[in-house]
Amino acid sequence: MAEIDKNRKETPPPPNNPFMGASKKTDKKNPKGPKFNAYWVYGLIALVFIGVQYFISSTSGPVETNWSEVKSTMLANNDIERIVVVNEKNANIYLKKNSLEKYKQQFEEHFAKPSDAGPHFTFTIGSVETFERNLREAQEGSSEEILPEYKEERNWAGELIWTIGPFVLIILLWLWIFRRMSRGAGGGAGGIFNVGKSQAKVFDKDQKVTTTFKDVAGLAEAKQEVEEIVEFLKQPAKFTKLGGKIPKGALLVGPPGTGKTLLARAVAGEASVPFFSMSGSDFVEMFVGVGASRVRDLFKQAKEKAPCIIFIDEIDAIGRARGKNPNFGSNDERENTLNQLLTEMDGFDTNSGVIILAATNRADILDRALMRAGRFDRQIHVELPDLKERGEIFKVHLRPLKLGEDVKVEFLSKQTPGFSGADIANVCNEAALIAARRNRDAVTKQDFLDAVDRIIGGLEKKNKIISKEEKKTIAYHEAGHATISWLLEYAHPLVKVTIVPRGKALGAAWYLPEERSITTKEQLLDEMCSALGGRAAEELIFKRVSSGAQNDLEKVTKQAYAMVSYFGMSEKVGNVSYYDSSGQSDYSFTKPYSEKTAELIDEEVKKIIDSQYQRAKKVLTENAEGHKKLAEKLLEREVIFSEDLELIFGKRHWEQKLIENENDQEKPVQKEEQAAEPVNNTTENKENQAISV
Template sequence: MAQKNNQHKKRPAGLPRPTIWWVYGVIGAAIFGWYLFGESSDTPLPSEWTAVERMVGQGEVEKIRVINRDKAEVFLAETAADRYRTDSAKLYRRLPVEGPHLTFTIPSVDSFREDLRAVEQTSGHSVPVVYETRSGEWTGILVNLLPWVLIIAVWFFLMRSMSRGAGGGAGGGIMNVGKARAQVFDKNNARPITFKDVAGLEEAKVEIMEIVDFLKKADKYKELGAKIPKGALLVGPPGTGKTLLAKAVAGEANVPFLSISGSDFVEMFVGVGASRVRDLFEQAKQKAPCIVFIDEIDAIGRARGKNAGFSGNDERENTLNQLLTEMDGFQTNTGVIVLAATNRADILDKALMRAGRFDRQIEVGLPDVREREEIFEVHLRPLKLDPALDRGFLARQTPGFSGADIANVCNEAALIAARHNKKFIGKEDFLAAIDRIIGGLERKNKIITDEEKRTIAYHEAGHATVSWILENASPLIKVTIIPRGKALGAAWYLPEERQ
């Protein structure tokens, strides 16, 4: 064992780890090199005219073939070839068994014919000459190799495409197409998000912290016979912090946290979604106790039988069936808690929502005025603010805003202040940012006639007058005839946050 460790330490730091592609590369290079440069027993030996002239004079040449008028191939008689192979000079030991045996270059056909005729007249031996035209050797080699090159290139392209599209997060490769591409978070992750970083959502944090507390102090609950909830579903409008709350759970729980999106299970290959669900829970069992978070679960949790345009053998339904089995089927997943988030709980399958799979539905709603003030405190920390800015005023001016909307207000206010070359972000910048988000961009250059302006003013004044007279109407905060977005004017009210 120590010897293996020493061998591993000797590996240079910059040397890449060997893979199966190295083997393919070596094999391909060897085949290509042997095809180009490898000499076989059928390859004629290079020679010169002087040696061939002597053989012609001795009657050892059977025939000569001239190739492309610049190269000659010599066919020796069988007895002469056998004698040269056993010659002690070892010059012709590698003569081919079958001709041609020798090859040499001729300067021109005319001079070659004259030299050969002279030798024939002197020796009395006649040698027939055959002329032949061939295409270039490199052309022939390329023609022979081209189909193999195309096959290898297409195969390599398909393998790379399928590995990127189907198995990138699980190590790549066609064999990993059914692997779940879940991100793993644990206590070693730098800068974890905790519940202190989540402003508002007090009720949701209380419910979800019970799950975290069970993972930290499981013995206290088990002594009373309590069982940990198998799943918790975070439900709420977009931008209210469902995913942020899950990140806080990952930072607080001190157990492995597997995060994956519902769309990651949807694939063009049949059976891949169910395979990835099985692999996800297999990873979770190996890391138990752990938490599995599925974001946007409605991508695979839609009620079965209601998918328009799909048959009963829909791939999404197969994935959902596998998820139902893994969460609460014949085999129980001890120590695996499933968190999921969606803003479309009404379309989820009833079998997925029942107790035993998602025991709790945690409502993550829009923040109230006190929670909005806490959220403003979080997003205002990195900004350079006017010291007289009232956070409570901003919270009261943004009823119905989600956490994402408040983050957008803070960023828009900073952009507006920078556009006007201000050193601090003031109250007016935040009010302009709120108007920008609610009503849209001001359209000061819109062409409106004086008569149209007067009509718009009467219209908006009517809204303001009626709301002022009515006893139970919401307080009026602003009336404008400056066009914003698609509206020519607006009367804005501040509704009372009471149900």
């Protein structure tokens, strides 16, 4: 399934000066003026406090002094007019007007300018009795005795701040925390009290989606299903005159990257009705009851704007089968949300004109009540694209690229079996990056082949330190895979073998697997034998085995168990299958077979693997000379192709038949083979195609 060709839709900006302003039309819609920000208010309050503090500190006030200075200078020179004791703690000194000039320099040193009325100086007296005794002793013999005055003053502002300030601070902190929580929970402008509202994005005539069905390549059947829903919304009379009703819902099911969300975006772009889009995880919240509340609010908004479409992406986040969650017996929020969703989709109250679209790649775990007709009337399977569909997808993603003359869409589609639309988009992008890295003027065929190698096998590591002995072991290992796959009829056609480290693999044999809908027992056994060729080669040549075959053994074991317990390909076990394709298995804690049957399955699996291992050793023994030549050439050149195997072993007897079926004379390149568990798909997954050390 192809992704949207964004570069084709968006016109590139004109080559203007980046520092120039926007057009007049843009200025009218999006003025360049600054937007209001709530933090400006906080900044303004801080500036006011700073200004008030500066103003208070710069106003007139008494200068700090001490009793010694008062006694030796002010009282001695008879400069004091009166002394006021405030709250029995501080003594404020008021000077005579004709004595102010004497202390002008002292005021300037303390950056203070007391008023002419005073007080001019202040100091702490200690106890009142001691102050009075010292004052009397200092004025003995003086003609003008000054008696202290006592005054009580209260700082109402300070007391008020200390009384109610903490409570105000706590309330402000509480509001700030809940505001932040509501933002994180998607509470919207209403704050924490709006957390139960729907988080769906609404696309209507004001916010129209530009994606159309023309941007969706491949999957004609799936497009036809959703196009019919859009046509029903546009021309309902065409269907209602025959007595038909609009489908209540459609569920898009398929592997990741096949374009389920892209189809939904195309529906939003084509339908001339409001489109509500949200993810299944948007209903899940830390607060109890929020999910159900959001479901109610979503359908309430949808009914007000009917006819409309609701799209829920990754619905398995809330649609998991009830009773099969780890919260045994607890009040699960997901189950409450699902119950509300089931009621809203098809409950006592009808939702006329509201169509539900949903997408998931885990349809096997969805609740049965959610899957029934009346809720999701249609299940649209969006599978991996076949050969023709991959060509259509490549045409979409190749449009923005500057291609070389040797790039052919048909060739690229044949080199990417099992690739999804997202994978193909990644191949095109990687090819463009590789071509730019090599300073080329156009993207060539080799750039695409290298991009496929990069995506499947990983980054090439030519500088990885490998000893000669290890390199020789890897060469014979990979040569074993290549030899057996070339000599067995049903093994995948070999393309190339390399011992250059790539990703986590130290070497790999690359194949181009056939695109087949069913797989026979003979084909599975040939693939298993080819996968065991590396371990067999190590044992025959070096008389020892290494850990390099771990990946091969893992895949072979899975494949053997699938043959016995899934596909019924064992005579002793019989035509039984213990695979639950629905995902609604009731065997949560126990196996669906007895211990005796389990032992029999293990015996049959070991028998199949051992027989194919002995077969691999036999093939390598009979072709020991060719195997050795292939390994030596691999050590010399590090990479060899199918032409080199043809020179050593000759043409395959069934090769002409394959060429006639493919009807392509170009050398196929780039597809790793991996003996993975056969799951009876039309194409083999690209991740299951590397036999590596």
